[in-house]
Amino acid sequence: MATPENRTIALDPTGERAEHRKLVIVGSGPAGFTAALYAARAELDVLVLRGPEPGGQLTLTPDIENYPGFPDGLTGFELMDKMEAQAKRFGAEVRYGEVSDLDLTRRPYRMVVDGETEISADAVILSTGASARYLGLANERRLLGKGVSACATCDGAFFRDVELAVVGGGDTAMEEALFLTRFATKVTVIHRRDEFRASKILQQRVFAHPKIEVLWNHRVEDILGEERVDGLALEDTQTGSKQQLPVGGVFIAIGHQPNTNLVRDTLALDAAGYLLTEPGSTRTSLPGVFACGDVQDSIYRQAITAAGTGAMAALDAERWLAEQGAEANQETTEPAIGRLEEMAVSAA
DSSP: OOOTTTSOOOOOTTOTTSEEEEEEEEOOHHHHHHHHHHHHHTTOOEEEEOOSSTTGGGGGOSOBOOSTTOTTOBOHHHHHHHHHHHHHHTTOEEEOOOEEEEEOSEESEEEEETTTEEEEEEEEEEOOOEEEOOOOOHHHHHTBTTTEESOHHHHGGGOTTSEEEEEOOSHHHHHHHHHHTTTOSEEEEEOSSSSOOSOHHHHHHHHHOTTEEEEOSEEEEEEEOSSSOOEEEEEETTTOOEEEEOOSEEEEOSOEEEOOGGGTTTSOBOTTSOBOOOTTSOBOSSTTEEEOGGGSOSSOOOHHHHHHHHHHHHHHHHHHHHHHTSOOOEEOHHHHHHHHHHHHHHHO
C-alpha cells in the first residue's frame, strides 16, 4: 500500500474534490463490521475502509470457541469473512485502503486513503483497534497461533495439561499467568528484571500460586519449534548464561498499543493512548466522530465486546446524523479543543 511518505496529496480545504459518504468506518474487525451491519440496515450510505490489517487481530486466531452462535467453533478468518458478508448483504461497501491523513477540524470530515483518494464524510466511526506488542523475534510471527499468543482469555483453553510461559512483568502478565493456571500443569513467568511493576495484590497472588514459578532476570532470545512451540531459548540478563525452557506455548504479555496515530492530536485520549468515549456511549470529543472496539477498550479486548461497541457506534452515528440533518460545513476546531480538555480532565 502507498504510505504518506512515498505518495500523498494535500487535503482540499473545500472538499470539492472528495468523494462524499454519509458515514465512513475506518478499520474492519468485529467492531467495524458490526458497525457496518447496523449502519447499512439503517440505510445509511456507509463505506468501510479495511485498513492495514483487514479483519483485525482476530484473523490471526486459528480457533474461536467463545463467540456465541458457533457451538462447533471456527477460525478468526472465517468469523470475519461471515461478518463482512453479512454487512455487504445489507448494502455496506467494503474497500481495501488505509487512511493516510484525516482532517477533523471542520465538517464534513475529510480523509486521504492510500495517499491518493480523498473522501469526505458527515460522520466517522473509528474502529482501528489495538496492536499487541511482541518481542520482535523471527519465530514469533511464524509460530503465532501455533503456540504463540498475546491473549490468554482467547487461547488459554487450547493449552490443557501442558507447561506454559508468560513473558512480562505488569498487571497483564500477572492476570494472564493466573488465568492460565486453570489449564496448564505449570506456568513460568519470565521477566527481564528482578522485580515486577504489577500491582502488589496481583504479585501476591502470583507468588502464592502453586502452579506458578517466576524466572527473574531472563529474556527470551528465541522461540523454538517447527510446527508448534516446544520451548524457549533464554538468556540470563545478569550473567549472560543461556538455557532452554521446554514449554508447549508462550503468552506475550508486554502490553498493547492502540492504533490512534491518526487522531492523537485531535481527539481526547486516556493516559495509555486509548480513545476516550463518553460513558454509556461511543461519542468521542468531537461531534460526529465515534469510536468502537479495542481502540477505546483497554480492559476486555474480546471479539464479542468489540462487536457490541460496534453496534453502539452505528446506533449513535445514526441518531446523531438524524439530529444534525447533515448540516452544511462548519468549523469544529474550537469546540473540539474544549471538549478534548474536558474529557481528558474527567478521565484523569
